[in-house]
Each structure stands twice: as C-alpha cells, then as structure tokens.
C-alpha cells in the first residue's frame with residue numbers, strides 16, 4: 117500500500133484534465149493524474165474519438181472503386197492503430213516525464229473529499245490533495261430498446277475504429293454527430309449503411325435547407341436514412357440483427373451484421389463514489405458545476421464531458437483554461453465568456469456551423485439578411501472544383517441593421533477551417549462587408565466570402581457586390597471557372 121500526496125490530483129486523462137495537469141506541473145505544482153486504462157492515455161479524442169474517426173474519414177474518402185474493400189479497410193485501420201498508439205505513448209511520456217507530475221494507471225474512487233483510492237489490497241494507492249480536478253469524460257447511452265443492449269451484433273464507436281473486418285451492413289441508431297460521421301465513413305469504405313433517426317428530420321437544430329442538403333448528399337452516397345423511426349425491438353437472428361421500427365403507423369424492419377448505438381453520450385461518474393466526497397450531480401447524471409467549473413465542493417472542479425456541457429474536445433480545453441485561471445490566474449474566466457463556439461460534423465463534405473441559424477434569428481425577431489449559395493455556383497471559389505468536391509452550400513445570417521454576422525452554416529469542402537474565421541469575425545464584431553471585401557489566398561475556400569456575402573436576399577440597401585469588386589483596376593477579373 118502506498119500513500120501519495122500532491123498539490124493537485126487530476127482524475128481522467130482527457131483533454132481537460134491533461135491540459136490542466138501540464139500547466140500546473142509546469143508552474144511547479146506537484147500533480148498526480150489517475151487514468152483507469154493504459155489504452156486511454158490522452159483520453160477519448162486521440163484514442164477512440166476525434167483522431168481515429170477523422171483519420172478514417174480521410175482514408176475512406178480516398179478509396180477508389182477498384183480497391184478491394186476489405187483490404188483497403190484493413191490498411192486504414194492499421195494506419196489508425198499506428199497513429200493512436202504513437203499519440204498515446206506521447207501523451208503518457210510528456211506528462212509522466214515531468215519532474216513534478218506522476219501518472220497512475222487505475223480507477224480512482226473517492227474515500228473522502230480530499231482523498232481517492234486506486235487499486236485493492238497490496239496494490240492499493242491513496243492520493244490526497246487539497247485541489248482535485250475531475251475529467252472522467254462520457255460513455256455511450258444505450259437506448260432502452262428491447263433486445264438492443266443484449267444483441268451480439270452491437271458494436272461501439274470504439275470497436276468501429278479498431279475493427280478487423282468491414283461489416284457488410286451497418287445499422288446506425290441515431291443520426292446525430294457520431295451516427296452521421298460513422299454512416300458517411302463506413303458507406304465510403306463500402307458498407308451498406310442504414311441510419312434510423314427518431315426525430316422527424318435529420319439535424320433538427322439546423323435550417324431545413326442545410327439539413328435537407330446534408331441528407332441529399334448522404335443519400336447520394338448510398339446511405340439509407342429513415343427519420344421519424346420509432347425503434348420497437350432488436351432481435352438477433354443468426355448472422356444478423358433484425359431491427360423493427362414504426363414509421364407513419366406502419367411496422368418495418370431492417371437487418372445488419374453490425375449495430376451502432378449513436379443516441380448520445382452520458383457523463384462517466386460510475387465507480388467514482390462522488391457521494392464519499394459530497395460532490396453533487398444533476399438529474400442527468402453530470403457533475404454539477406458553477407460558471408467557474410467548481411463543484412458543490414469548491415476545491416473540486418469538473419472539466420469536459422463529465423460536467424454536462426457541450427461534448428467537444430475544444431470545450432474540454434476551454435474548461436481547463438477556466439480552472440487554470442482559478443488556480444494560477446485572476447479567477448475571472450467563466451463559461452459565460454464563450455461566444456460563437458463553432459462545431460463541425462465530419463460528413464463528406466463537412467458541415468461546420470456557428471452562431472444562430474436563420475430560423476433562430478427570425479424567432480428572436482431580428483431584422484436579418486440571409487446570404488446563401490450552392491458551392492457549385494460559387495465562381496469565386498474554384499478550390500471546390502480543383503479538389504472535385506462541389507457538393508454543398510454556404511449560408512450566412514447577417515444582422516441587417518448592424519451588418520454583423522449572426523451565424524453561418526457551411527456545408528462545404530474545408531468548412532472545418534473556414535468556420536473558425538467566421539467565428540473570429542463574430543467575436544470581434546467584424547462585419548459581413550469587411551469579410552466580403554477582404555483579400556484571401558487563391559485558390560482557397562475562404563475566398564467564397566468575396567462572393568457569398570454579396571448574395572444577401574433581404575438587404576440593408578447594400579447592392580450586390582461582384583466577386584472581383586475589390587480587385588485593383590486593370591487586374592483580370594475572377595480567375596475561377598466561369599461557373600457551371
């Protein structure tokens with residue numbers, strides 16, 4: 117049995133926890149970080165989340181019709197394994213290698229509000245610290261559908277990033293971020309994918325034109341999408357699972373050899389014995405926090421997915437900044453400081469969004485203009501043609517009184533990059549006209565701003581500005597294709 121003390125104890129090697137651990141250790145604090153699995157140094161994102169899925173996204177888009185599907189898939193999974201294991205090793209070494217940080221592998225459980233225990237019997241380690249940061253992440257929700265949890269065909273997203281063989285048919289239960297990304301990736305690898313989504317339409321938060329175009333693109337790639345599906349039962353039948361669902365009063369069924377639950381993720385607090393520390397949870401099972409991410413015990417913080425906030429790596433990172441500001445800074449930073457946080461759904465092409473949708477802006481009674489154009493029609497953005505991905509559309513919602521950008525939905529090649537510029541413009545009050553009249557590299561996707569912002573449907577009196585409006589006299593006009 118070993119008894120350790122530290123200045124700061126971090127539970128979970130996720131983005132939030134490790135970012136805080138590095139900074140605190142660099143500031144000379146003695147840090148102990150406890151991670152329950154040697155396969156998870158670095159947390160979900162680099163091991164079983166963002167990194168492997170985005171690498172599979174990349175590989176799957178490179179598959180040619182003549183490639184053998186199984187061979188190509190096996191090669192792709194090998195690439196993912198190599199990268200994730202390199203990242204895992206790097207994550208461990210960079211933290212454990214510091215003089216003031218120690219990583220312990222095991223599951224932490226609270227003994228009291230300052231102490232956790234890891235392991236049992238002779239291997240028991242206790243760690244006591246005046247400050248504790250919880251960063252235990254989230255786990256998939258398995259919807260209470262009869263037969264789903266016990267189906268031998270159930271596969272987790274983790275398994276799908278490490279699978280040895282490509283399933284011939286895959287049913288994805290839930291058409292949110294995780295479900296649509298796996299649907300798009302696996303369909304491109306050659307699996308026949310069916311998405312069963314409970315809501316009446318895909319991506320209900322997005323405007324109908326955007327959600328409809330996402331659906332059209334996925335269906336164009338061969339993904340079968342059934343919305344408004346009320347799944348009633350899952351039955352294993354030999355090599356396949358049969359999923360029964362009701363839609364429009366009729367009962368239907370679909371079969372597949374693999375079944376991915378993608379109906380959300382819940383905060384992980386199992387086994388932590390939060391009660392022993394007096395840390396309260398919300399009715400949804402998240403660790404309850406204030407805007408400084410302090411729990412009901414002010415010396416215990418909770419960052420990332422476990423605190424019930426938006427489940428994105430960059431939010432976990434920002435959570436760490438808030439806690440670090442408490443521990444090393446002025447203690448002013450809060451979750452309320454976040455403005456225009458962008459998101460990207462990595463379908464092909466990706467959908468990146470920020471701020472308000474058109475529907476939300478209108479519901480707020482704002483006087484808006486909407487600038488929108490199909491990617492294939494954006495003459496100022498030949499990049500889409502050069503990489504042979506001209507599907508999608510770009511849409512901006514602009515305040516007609518102030519010319520400030522209220523939101524954007526970019527369903528387009530490079531959208532995950534372009535959206536960050538829009539988010540920055542929103543945060544720093546850069547107007548739509550300024551974005552429209554700026555100089556961008558060529559050929560790039562950002563160049564679309566030169567044109568699309570000039571397409572506002574309900575204007576402030578601004579006339580449409582042509583794509584090449586801010587070129588100097590004598591220069592050639594737009595160098596892109598003349599348009600389809």
Ligand SMILES: Cc1cc2nc3c(=O)[nH]c(=O)nc-3n(C[C@H](O)[C@H](O)[C@H](O)COP(=O)(O)OP(=O)(O)OC[C@H]3O[C@@H](n4cnc5c(N)ncnc54)[C@H](O)[C@@H]3O)c2cc1C
Pocket residue numbers: 127128129130131132133150151152153156157158159160161164165166167169170222223224225251252253254273294384386387388419420421422426427428429430432462
């Ligand atoms: C398939 C998939 C794809 C995703 N893609 C993206 C994306 O493209 N972009 C994006 O921004 N986000 C993405 N996400 C979400 C993102 O991965 C998470 O929001 C992020 O990893 C959360 O980080 P975290 O710090 O909260 O916890 P995590 O990274 O989940 O880390 C928590 C760690 O705590 C450990 N742990 C749990 N309980 C204990 C305990 N009792 N003791 C010790 N250790 C414990 C776990 O083993 C785990 O390593 C994706 C998620 C998934 C599942």
Ligand SMILES: NC(=O)c1ccc[n+]([C@@H]2O[C@H](COP(=O)([O-])OP(=O)(O)OC[C@H]3O[C@@H](n4cnc5c(N)ncnc54)[C@H](O)[C@@H]3O)[C@@H](O)[C@H]2O)c1
Pocket residue numbers: 259289290291292293294295296297312313314315319345347377378379380381426427428459460461462
């Ligand atoms: N690119 C990214 O940033 C990325 C990628 C993957 C995951 N993530 C994160 O992980 C989280 C979890 O992803 P997710 O897709 O599991 O959750 P989600 O909340 O995004 O989507 C869940 C979907 O399942 C549907 N659903 C719920 N119950 C259902 C049922 N019984 N039958 C059919 N459909 C049902 C919901 O209507 C919803 O559309 C995401 O919210 C996101 O924060 C992010």
